Amino acid sequence: MRQIPVELGEGSYRIDIAAGLLCDASWWASQVAGRQVAIVTDTRVARHYLEPLAKVVGQAADGIVKIVLEAGEHNKDWKTLDEIFDGLLAARCDRNTILIALGGGVIGDIAGFAAASFMRGIEFIQVPTTLLAQVDSSIGGKTGINHARGKNMVGAFYQPRAVLIDPATLASLPPREVAAGAAEVIKHAAIASRPHFEWLEVRIEALMALEAETVAQAIEESCRIKAGVVAADEREGGVRALLNFGHTFGHAIEAGLGYGTWLHGEAVAAGMVQAAELSVLCGRLARSDAQRLTELIGRARLPVRAPDLGWQRWQDLMAVDKKSLRGAPRFVLLKGLGAASLEAVDAQLVKRAIDANIAETRTPVRGELLP
Amino acid sequence: MRQIPVELGEGSYRIDIAAGLLCDASWWASQVAGRQVAIVTDTRVARHYLEPLAKVVGQAADGIVKIVLEAGEHNKDWKTLDEIFDGLLAARCDRNTILIALGGGVIGDIAGFAAASFMRGIEFIQVPTTLLAQVDSSIGGKTGINHARGKNMVGAFYQPRAVLIDPATLASLPPREVAAGAAEVIKHAAIASRPHFEWLEVRIEALMALEAETVAQAIEESCRIKAGVVAADEREGGVRALLNFGHTFGHAIEAGLGYGTWLHGEAVAAGMVQAAELSVLCGRLARSDAQRLTELIGRARLPVRAPDLGWQRWQDLMAVDKKSLRGAPRFVLLKGLGAASLEAVDAQLVKRAIDANIAETRTPVRGELLP
Numbered sequence: 023m024r025q026i027p028v029e030l031g032e033g034s035y036r037i038d039i040a041a042g043l044l045c046d047a048s049w050w051a052s053q054v055a056g057r058q059v060a061i062v063t064d065t066r067v068a069r070h071y072l073e074p075l076a077k078v079v080g081q082a083a084d085g086i087v088k089i090v091l092e093a094g095e096h097n098k099d100w101k102t103l104d105e106i107f108d109g110l111l112a113a114r115c116d117r118n119t120i121l122i123a124l125g126g127g128v129i130g131d132i133a134g135f136a137a138a139s140f141m142r143g144i145e146f147i148q149v150p151t152t153l154l155a156q157v158d159s160s161i162g163g164k165t166g167i168n169h170a171r172g173k174n175m176v177g178a179f180y181q182p183r184a185v186l187i188d189p190a191t192l193a194s195l196p197p198r199e200v201a202a203g204a205a206e207v208i209k210h211a212a213i214a215s216r217p218h219f220e221w222l223e224v225r226i227e228a229l230m231a232l233e234a235e236t237v238a239q240a241i242e243e244s245c246r247i248k249a250g251v252v253a254a255d256e257r258e259g260g261v262r263a264l265l266n267f268g269h270t271f272g273h274a275i276e277a278g279l280g281y282g283t284w285l286h287g288e289a290v291a292a293g294m295v296q297a298a299e300l301s302v303l304c305g306r307l308a309r310s311d312a313q314r315l316t317e318l319i320g321r322a323r324l325p326v327r328a329p330d331l332g333w334q335r336w337q338d339l340m341a342v343d344k345k346s347l348r349g350a351p352r353f354v355l356l357k358g359l360g361a362a363s364l365e366a367v368d369a370q371l372v373k374r375a376i377d378a379n380i381a382e383t384r385t386p387v388r389g390e391l392l393p
Numbered sequence: 394m395r396q397i398p399v400e401l402g403e404g405s406y407r408i409d410i411a412a413g414l415l416c417d418a419s420w421w422a423s424q425v426a427g428r429q430v431a432i433v434t435d436t437r438v439a440r441h442y443l444e445p446l447a448k449v450v451g452q453a454a455d456g457i458v459k460i461v462l463e464a465g466e467h468n469k470d471w472k473t474l475d476e477i478f479d480g481l482l483a484a485r486c487d488r489n490t491i492l493i494a495l496g497g498g499v500i501g502d503i504a505g506f507a508a509a510s511f512m513r514g515i516e517f518i519q520v521p522t523t524l525l526a527q528v529d530s531s532i533g534g535k536t537g538i539n540h541a542r543g544k545n546m547v548g549a550f551y552q553p554r555a556v557l558i559d560p561a562t563l564a565s566l567p568p569r570e571v572a573a574g575a576a577e578v579i580k581h582a583a584i585a586s587r588p589h590f591e592w593l594e595v596r597i598e599a600l601m602a603l604e605a606e607t608v609a610q611a612i613e614e615s616c617r618i619k620a621g622v623v624a625a626d627e628r629e630g631g632v633r634a635l636l637n638f639g640h641t642f643g644h645a646i647e648a649g650l651g652y653g654t655w656l657h658g659e660a661v662a663a664g665m666v667q668a669a670e671l672s673v674l675c676g677r678l679a680r681s682d683a684q685r686l687t688e689l690i691g692r693a694r695l696p697v698r699a700p701d702l703g704w705q706r707w708q709d710l711m712a713v714d715k716k717s718l719r720g721a722p723r724f725v726l727l728k729g730l731g732a733a734s735l736e737a738v739d740a741q742l743v744k745r746a747i748d749a750n751i752a753e754t755r756t757p758v759r760g761e762l763l764p
Contacts, residue, residue, distance in 0.1 A: 058719065100471055100475065104471065104540075107540055107542075107546065107547055108540075108541075108542070111540065111542040111543060111546060111713060112542070114712060114713070114717075114719070114720040116715070116717055116718060116719065116720075117715060118718065118719075135510075138549065139506075139510070139537075139547050139548060139549055140546070140547065141546060141548075141715045142535065142536075142537060142545075142548045142549055142550050142628075142629075142715075143549065143550065143628070164513065165513075166510075166513060169475075169478055169479075169482065170479075171478075171479070171482040171483070172482060174513075175478065175482060175511070175512060176478055176510050176511065177510055177512075177513045178509065178510055178513055178514065178549065179513050179514065257513075257514070258513075341485060342482060342485070344487070344488060344512045344513075346485075346487050347487060347489060348429065348455075348485070348487065348489075349485040349487075
């Protein structure tokens with residue numbers, strides 16, 4: 023088993039990674055023995071993993087509550103959150119109940135925020151089942167829901183008591199979602215590790231094909247990078263904002279087209295190409311390094327061009343970004359492959375970076391650079 | 394100025410108490426200089442204090458946003474919370490914005506939860522304007538909203554950066570709300586300080602008449618007791634639960650009649666009489682001490698009898714109390730005047746304690762024991 027500590031003082035916890043861990047009775051016994059457990063998942067994930075998980079957890083727990091939500095980013099709102107509260111209260115869950123978030127990034131975010139705010143906070147365990155959640159969103163304690171005026175505008179920093187990653191669950195994942203997860207793998211390498219970036223340049227096709235050893239290593243390396251950043255800056259006062267590389271543009275794409283039209287990872291992929299272009303325009307990044315990043319994104323069958331939202335709409339959407347100061351967006355720029363910084367940028371350069379990478383269609387064109 | 398520290402390590406802050414402090418320009422300059430400020434209040438409080446406060450804060454702040462909500466406990470829900478988020482986002486507030494919660498307990502709870510969860514947490518200042526909020530709810534970082542299945546079921550432990558208490562704001566408070574605040578003053582004395590209880594037995598009429606020195610001293614003493622308990626147990630793992638004396642019954646009264654029918658302090662008052670009766674039935678408290686508590690509550694023009702909800706309904710409502718373990722309610726019992734403990738109690742004794750103090754009407758009968 024690969025184990026990665028997330029060092030946060032009193033709130034420290036461990037990420038455990040192993041194929042088959044989802045149904046490991048002794049792992050669960052060590053976490054939930056004698057406690058009431060509520061499993062929160064969505065309809066898609068429930069089909070594959072809810073009953074096997076409920077069975078193994080049930081051997082150790084004192085009672086299980088199952089809460090199954092509708093899948094999808096467009097359900098990451100108050101209404102769905104309230105379904106969790108309703109389910110917990112109907113089953114007489116209390117402050118001693120442990121919540122398990124079983125699913126992708128949406129489930130982790132919404133169930134994590136439910137755990138953060140139910141009776142002002144109960145313990146929870148992240149069990150991510152998508153590549154995106156395994157390499158990124160389940161780590162670091164960001165939880166929340168969307169608001170009509172912006173993504174993830176309401177939420178909490180709230181750490182899980184543990185993260186269980188079973189790469190075998192990726193077998194049931196559609197290729198489009200594997201690619202979306204790879205976007206965050208590439209992002210972590212781009213901002214923090216040139217060796218990992220170069221490893222990905224060799225292994226990207228093996229990763230997309232879910233070759234077991236490659237997947238496990240990519241997950242481990244991404245988790246290590248993210249855990250290190252989170253340990254240094256839990257509440258995003260500084261360095262943690264670098265994890266938002268590609269996200270200022272990416273969030274605008276998601277919101278501009280309506281959440282769920284593009285997958286988060288797809289929007290971040292096109293956003294990283296724009297952010298790399300902006301880095302070049304600002305004199306921070308060599309054109310050849312931006313090109314290497316764009317090529318890697320294309321080989322991961324991710325879009326390298328953004329939809330045409332119109333400049334005014336781009337501006338409005340980016341102004342509500344959480345990194346903004348008094349309405350002025352700030353951008354994570356690359357200073358080379360494996361290094362990044364957060365900067366305010368002249369709006370005209372932002373416009374040029376966007377214009378340089380606009381697609382002719384609003385549908386994500388995947389792997390555009392492939393032969 | 395009376396100053397009380399709330400010792401919570403990194404999250405430590407100060408309670409400042411002085412008549413006229415609400416419009417003290419130098420106090421505000423020390424808190425909000427150069428920052429965008431959002432003032433959240435309700436229609437009733439806004440009439441008296443919004444413009445004076447906005448004027449003095451505006452001298453130091455970089456921009457002011459005013460968000461005025463409908464008053465009342467029945468509005469302490471997601472819909473109202475979302476109005477705050479909407480107002481903050483429409484005004485392009487960001488993570489650097491400071492939120493001011495100006496009002497009673499409902500405003501403090503809901504605006505505090507908005508501060509806790511807007512962009513995963515922004516700074517806020519509590520400016521309580523009711524006696525109940527000044528002596529109790531603004532201290533200690535409990536924030537939240539109600540759920541159809543129970544009061545304060547959704548929220549966060551989230552500490553303000555400061556609490557400003559201006560007793561002069563009580564002049565505009567209806568006598569019924571002064572009494573409701575006195576209930577928590579009595580509660581703090583009953584669980585933690587026999588000398589303060591005996592001081593109240595002498596000063597209760599002066600407190601109800603808002604005699605300035607008495608009010609200031611009562612507020613200071615209540616804040617000291619509460620701050621001490623909170624410092625010892627911020628997240629209610631132990632001793633903090635004692636602040637819930639009278640609240641297991643009280644919350645059931647509020648929920649059973651519909652939030653807002655009785656004021657929180659009125660429900661707690663009748664709940665304390667029931668809890669004292671239960672303490673006597675459990676052999677923890679002398680009958681004469683229970684009688685002294687009941688008389689003090691009556692002299693504060695608070696109800697000493699609860700409405701007749703029916704035993705089944707009492708049980709259902711108390712089962713969702715946050716102190717419950719697997720559906721079994723626990724009660725704060727007095728072990729004398731100035732001492733308390735949290736205990737599970739036989740249901741038949743609970744029923745007897747309720748039956749001993751049922752009123753013939755659902756309207757709170759105030760000061761029933763007065764000559």
